[in-house]
Amino acid sequence: MVNKLGLNIKKHPKPYDLQWLNDMGEMRVNYQVEVPIVIGKYEYEILCDVLPMKAGHILLGRPWQSDRRLLHDGFTNHHTFEFKRRKTTLVPLPPH
Known part of the structure; x- marks a missing residue:
């Protein structure tokens, strides 16, 4: 999703491990990206951690x-x- 939207990736200031996302074991969060969202008149940029996933949702x-x-x-x-x-x-x- 990050690549398709052409968002700029930056290094995470404090990388960390996650285990609950898949059955493959731990995944390392090394990157972040600012995602602009617009819902009606609400516009904002949210700083998101980046991981490879088979989903297209922003939590x-x-x-x-x-x-x-x-x-x-x-x-x-x-x-x-x-x-x-x-x-x-x-x-x-x-x-x-």
């Missing part, structure tokens, strides 16, 4: 959620936070 984890004081409604799966002094709610896509 917005706890640092992203905490930095934005995000509220998650587990029943509706809506994520609400303030962006540019306005309340913003991200909702899941409908099933295809």
Whole structure:
């Protein structure tokens, strides 16, 4: 995905190992990339760790959620936070 989007890879300042991603054992996280995301009027660049995967998802984890004081409604799966002094709610896509 990083190559297809033409994103610039940079070395990770503190490389680390992950084991839970596949059955192959540990994988080393050596690189990061800034990914621009646009969802409606919400535009931001997220710093992501890079690993080879057979998936095309971006996981917005706890640092992203905490930095934005995000509220998650587990029943509706809506994520609400303030962006540019306005309340913003991200909702899941409908099933295809």
